[in-house]
Amino acid sequence: MNYTTQMDAAKKGIITKEMEIVSEKEQIDIELLRQSIAEGKVVIPANKNHKSLDPEGVGQGLRTKINVNLGISKDCCNIDLELQKVRKALELKVESIMDLSSYGKTEEFRKKLIDMSPAMIGTVPIYDAVGFYDKELKDISADEFLKVVEKHAENGVDFMTIHAGINRETAKIFKRNPRLTNIVSRGGSLIYAWMELNDKENPFYEHFDKVLDICEKYDVTISLGDACRPGSINDSTDASQIKELIVLGELTKRAWERNVQVMIEGPGHMGINEIETNMILEKKLCHGAPFYVLGPIVTDIAPGYDHITSAIGGAIAASSGADFLCYVTPAEHLRLPTIEDMKEGIIASKIAAHAADIAKGIKGAKEWDYKISEARQNLDWERMFQLAIDPEKARRYRNESKPEHEDSCTMCGKMCSMRNMNKVMKGKNINILREDD
Known part of the structure; x- marks a missing residue:
């Protein structure tokens, strides 16, 4: 069946290749997408x-x-x-x-x-x-x-x-x-x-x-x-x-x-x-x-x-x-x-x-935040950089001010809440003024 525009196709019940691509990108039902285009x-x-x-x-x-x-x-x-x-x-x-x-x-x-x-x-x-x-x-x-x-x-x-x-x-x-x-x-x-x-x-x-x-x-x-x-x-x-x-x-x-x-x-x-x-x-x-x-x-x-x-x-x-x-x-x-x-x-x-998109409940939006929060909790700097919306800037900021201890940053040092909570939750001691055991 022939069509002139995406809207014309949608009204005729035709699924175009463009609709297929968008449906996959957005993780939404293609029939719902077609109907929305028709409307x-x-x-x-x-x-x-x-x-x-x-x-x-x-x-x-x-x-x-x-x-x-x-x-x-x-x-x-x-x-x-x-x-x-x-x-x-x-x-x-x-x-x-x-x-x-x-x-x-x-x-x-x-x-x-x-x-x-x-x-x-x-x-x-x-x-x-x-x-x-x-x-x-x-x-x-x-x-x-x-x-x-x-x-x-x-x-x-x-x-x-x-x-x-x-x-x-x-x-x-x-x-x-x-x-x-x-x-x-x-x-x-x-x-x-x-x-x-x-x-x-x-x-x-x-x-x-x-x-x-x-x-x-x-x-x-x-x-x-x-x-x-x-x-x-x-x-x-x-x-x-x-x-x-x-x-x-x-x-x-x-x-x-x-x-x-x-x-x-x-x-x-x-x-x-x-x-x-x-x-x-x-x-x-x-x-x-x-x-x-x-x-x-x-x-x-x-x-x-x-x-x-x-x-x-x-x-x-x-x-x-x-x-x-x-x-x-x-x-x-x-x-x-x-x-x-x-x-x-x-x-x-x-x-x-x-x-x-987080506020609108768009599918997959919050997952990105979950992954970067998980990396932050694990003090996985490389993973944080990979997930950042601007990896280049995040990596540059980190490299411009290197901490004494790699599991912290120069803002908090050994007082880092992530670092210390990870240790305490595992039953370990926290050494802030001296070297770790």
Whole structure:
């Protein structure tokens, strides 16, 4: 039986090879997975032209996945350096990479990325449009925007952020309800500016059926962008954000009618006390579609440390229903991240995702913690390093400060609770001030 997309296959009762792979990775019943995909609660972003893909599922009942943002810009257009970041991200086993390139040889970088990456690849086509056509934003036509979407799909991109929810109606709400930080989404601000400059409707909203044609043809998952996400905790959960979310829910149903898979993008900056409510709102208004969040960043005071503010919010968001976390690096709001910035962002996001998976009761999550706790109790340093989320850093810290006794560390020495409890539980004496018997 033929099918066009993973959702189409799922609705027809077909088990695809991608479903088989995800079922095995997640240790879940394949029929349950198929049903979740048919209902839109799980997506498997898998473009037919992405031949190197090792598929992942995103959504209800699955491990929380993380995404890494990369790409060249006008100020930092070194393709080789960005490819180094790609290799490092893949080494750290990220499930997704978004190419946010906005200048220069974007297609060259995108094709290399897709060819080498087993991780799913996402893009934001509007970022690419200005450079692709070498035109100012105002002069790009609706048809030209759609051609960039098709080009990305043809290249093999698995999911695309499409800012279709910032239509003229949403824009009116935004104008009537002033914000401290206006529209901080880069794609959202570009669409809003294009609408204002041309006095026209958002082309991605007006021609959404044409976007669906492209996505159905290549099985591209639409990641419905949150143009009105809050850029400060002052602006969170306001009229603009909620109005756009309602529109995204309507667009989700239209996509599902065409068997196009959908994710919903979410906030943004917000206080801890608002996160759980926002997760419930998204799932309700968008009919259970997987939720992809940036952060949330829970305080605005920590430039240089936003991988931490984001990890705090990400853990709470994912434990409350978010399915996919976009990493944030220490360089957020400050510069294009370095490889080290990227690594710190990945590790922080992976910690948040895993902490949430424990809370959600995801199969196998707590077992990892059990194994490392067992190694810690046994003072098995090598086993601890092997199990650590960042073995390189754990091993380096240990080697930089060697204890007198190998069964301890330089924090506690012979007062180590693990060491002494192991001895006492075996009926042995504890010698702290002198050598052991």
